[in-house]
Amino acid sequence: MSRRWPWPGRSAGSVEAPVHEVVFDEAFLGRLRRLSMLPGQLRAQGIAGEHRSRRRGVSPEFADFKPYSPGDDFRRIDWNTYARLDGLFIRLSEVTSELGVHLLLDASESMQWRGDPARPSKFTQARRIAGTLGYVALWHFDRVTVTPFGDRAGHAFGPAQGRSQALPMLKALEAMPALGGTSLLDTLARYLHAHRRPGILVIISDLLTGEPEDLRPLLRDARARGWEATIVQVLDEAELLPEAAAQFLAGEDPRAATLVELVDSESGATVRLTPDDPVLARYGEQVAAWLTGIEAVCADERAGYLRLLTGWDIGETAIALLRERGVVA
Amino acid sequence: MSFLWPLGLLALVGVPAILLLHMRHTEPLVRRFPAIRFWQAAEPTPTPQARFRRPPLTLPLVLQLLAALALGLALGRPVASRAMDLFGVDLRTEPRHLVVLLDGSSSMAATGTGGATRWDSAKSAALSRLEELGEGDAATVLVLGSQVRSLGASDGPSLLRLRERIAALPLPGGRADLDAALALAADLGAPGREREAVLFTDGALAADPASVARLGAPVALEIVPGGGANAAIVSIASRPSPAAPDVPSLYTRIVNFGPDAVSAPVVLLADGLEAARQEVDIPPEGGAVELGWALPPGARTATVRLDYADALLADNEATLPLAAGESALALRILLVSDSASPLERVLAAIPGASLTVEPGERLESGEALGRFDLVVLEHVAASQEALARLDAPLLVVAPQPGGALPVLGVLPNPAIDRIEAGDALLAGVDLTGVTFSEAALLETPPGAKAVLGSADGPLALRMTLSGQDAIVLAFDLAGSNLPRRIAFPILIANAVNDLAPAPPPAGLALGEPLRFEPRAGAATVEIAAPGGEVVSIPVARGRGGSGAGAQPVVHTGTGAPGEYRIIEKDASGAMTGEMAVVVNAGHPRESDLRPNPGLAEALDAAPSGGDGVAASSPVVSYLWPLLALLALAALAAEWIAALWPRRAALRGGR
Secondary structure, three states, X not given: OOOOOOOOOOOOOOOOOOOOOOOOOHHHHHHHOOOOEOOOOOOOOOOOOOEEOOOXXXXXXXXXXXXXXXXXXXXXXXXXXXXXXXXXXXXXXXXXXXOEEEEEEEXXXXXXXXXXXXXXXXXXXXXXXXHHHHHHHHHOOOEEEEEEEOOOEOOOXXXXXXXXXHHHHHHHHHOOOOOOOOOHHHHHHHHHHHOOOOOEEEEEEOOOOOOHHHHHHHHHHHHHOOOEEEEEEEEOHHHHOHHHHHHHHHOOOHHHOOOEEEEEOOOOOEEEEOOOHHHHHHHHHHHHHHHHHHHHHHHHOOOEEEEEEOOOOHHHXXXXXXXXXXXXX | OEEOXXXXXXXXXHHHHHHHHHHEOOOOEEEEEOOOHHHHHHOOOOOOOOOEOOOOOOXXXXXXXXXXXXXXXXXXXXXXXXXXXXXXXXXXXXXXXXXXXXXXXXXXXXXXXXXXXXXXXXXXXXXHHHHOOOOOOEEEEEEEOOOEEEEEEOOHHHHHHHHHHHHOOOOOOOOOOHHHHHHHHHHOOXXXXXXXXXXXXXXXXXXXXXXXXXXXXXXXXXXOOOOXXXXXXXXXXXXXXOOOOOOEEEEEEEEEOOOOOEEEEEEEEEOOEEXXXXXXXXXXXXXXXXXXXXXXXXXXXXXXXXXXXXXXXXHHEEEEEOOOOOOOOOEEEEEEEOOOOHHHHHHHOOOOEEEEEEOHHHHHOOOOOOOOOEEXXXXXXXXXXXXXXXXXOEEEEOOOOXXXXXXXXXXXXXXXXXXXXXXXXXXXXXXXXXXXXXXEEEOOOOOOEEEEEOOOOEEEEEEEEXXXXXXXXXXXXXXXXXXXOOHHHHHHHHHHHHHOOOOOOOEEXXXXXXXXXXOXXXXXXXXXXXXXXXXXXXXXXXXOOOOOOEOOEEEOOOOOOEEEEEEEEOOOOOEEXXXXXXXXXXXXXXXXXXXXXHHHHHHHHOOOOOOXXXXXXXXXXXXXXXXXXXXXXXXXXXXXXXXXXXXXXXXXXX
């Protein structure tokens, strides 16, 4: 760490340039294997999957055959049928529900930000969350689609199914690029329109575009279409907590933060301010009101809501919170 | 509270400077942020871009101001006039009075180790000790030569000047009187300061323990290094040879103070030319040889030189003036007499005197007779006006009526019946069997003193006549058997010595003050040292005794051996006479460079304490350590305040 004499008036420079971050490591992957997805109220639409269905009275021994399609687990191919009919069929040994898990990942510029070099960026944290959810879904033979978005939807991973797709999914997340500005509402509307078959919809974003009330019609539409939506909001401590914000603005020297010019990471707009206690208090109030609005909209529209900070360990704190909120079991 | 170095308070400009730095608005820090809409809502009024702002009341600013204030005050070196301590450490400082006794005797001219003289080594050591003194301390330096010279300092600037003066001080020379210096040091005690004394010497001194005890302070002895081997010509003299009066004989004494015997040639120089050479063997440890030569006729100066390399080369040579030159400061005597007199023979025989004889009629003619140091009137009635014109001491013999002296008549066949035996006029004068045919009957004026008298009146008087010292011999020499007796020239010589100014000596010991009385008419005396330095001394006139003659001239700068020229000048600046005085370095005591083994014992035997420290010592406490500590603490706290948030952030990040 470079040291400077802490006289006021010396420029502390701008925010650090993004650096390459390790998104997943071996310990992280080990923890993922212990997780499994909860289906919630979703009905099974597919033939594969290990989730127990809520439909009762169906024989647990045999349900049906289904023609093999790419992405199906080839270990479930009924080779006797193949010998007799010369065609590939999948044998469903019990009645399970297959879930389509759709992970919408915010890859905008605002997600590339971090308030402290010791913490990961919001995008990295979001990718870890997406990796966790996608891994669990694939492990339980759910069909997983991961779609990054910025001002538009990016190149998606999936749909994929089966445990063999876990590592490719993680690699795809690792290599996922930033996509500029954010257009969550448009992207979400187009995504719901393009995917007629409902499933689990997990939106991982900082939700910094628009107002909370803008989410309400989209969530309502998704619920009407049969989607089970969950919003995972990823924030940095410096965005959420006034003390951490003051620390970020001050940089290495708290006394240097006498006058700060803030540049919006997406729009480029600026504001010049002195982060004294009254300003920080008002900032905290604004952020709290914004978060309260989001929580209220999600509750009204029966969408799951989860807020994760970048400083939290995804392997312990975040997963415990996912388990508490019923996203994973 | 007062400040020992008020100039240091200029550092307080750092306080407003720090304040200005904190009030300065400069370029803002640029930070990227995910969304600024909440900040825009939190700061509805944009921050103005003024150059200066109200000083932010932050902990770092307060600590920086505190540190700058404490440092600025500390640089002013504040002191408090009461006792203070800091965490048990006494901040008081006891002012000291250091008495430096610096031996400046002739022996200090000896060369020590490394080629430096003992005097230079002693000065260096003394300067080192003086540098240890600080504010509030006082120093007295007593330079021991033939006279004790006192130099003092009581504050920082004067201490600096004192050191400069000591560094430039030449060796005064002469014999050092340590007891006199100790007595002076005891009287010069600075009240309220702890006194300590240190003696820098080659050890060739003696001290009386009583003198040391009177000082009331311990005397540290610092012996300057230097060898003790030295041989010196300690005595030189001449006298006319009884067999051949024109051929004077020269006698000299050479002493070897070293531990080894000395074998060396001794050379006699007459007027600078080698006249004789002789090999001598001088025993060690005070052994001496005495040599005698017959000088060449007409020689004016004789120099004896011992060709031997020892510690003190200056005393290996001694010079003796043999005859006064034509322009020497001869005693000018005017004899006013109308007849041939035995006085003329006696006065002309006085060494170094020049005699002028004038008849009595010229005395009253009003003519200028010139400047004289003594006027002898015989059988003359001199008026007050004539005596006033002469303006010189008077020896009046057989005064006549009608003059300034009140002659009442004649005493026939006076017989001596009163003698003032202790008077210098009669020293060595045997008046047994002396007869007088007649004498003037004098009325003894007020203030006159009869030295010799008869039953009817005084025969010899001391008195003041016309404002001048005068000796009156009332008897007539022509009718007395005195001129045929040995007592007569002695009596006249005594009278001349008594009345005439004392001439400069022909020779002096090194450092011995040159003292003489300038002759009549001298307004200025210039003394040129062997090195060429000339000192001009104005002659003061006044009634030192009963007369109105010149005050004695005293010149103490005789620390260098060699020939000193004395030049008398009148009021117009014209030279009226000159002569040379030779200062020889050799001295039976000062040439003995061996340390006195009893000196250290004498200094140690004296009890210390006494009145060295006054009972009411003023208490002075230095406050700068307290302020410096405060500034240090403020700086440390400022750094902690500056670094703590970053360290806390790093810990949180981990």
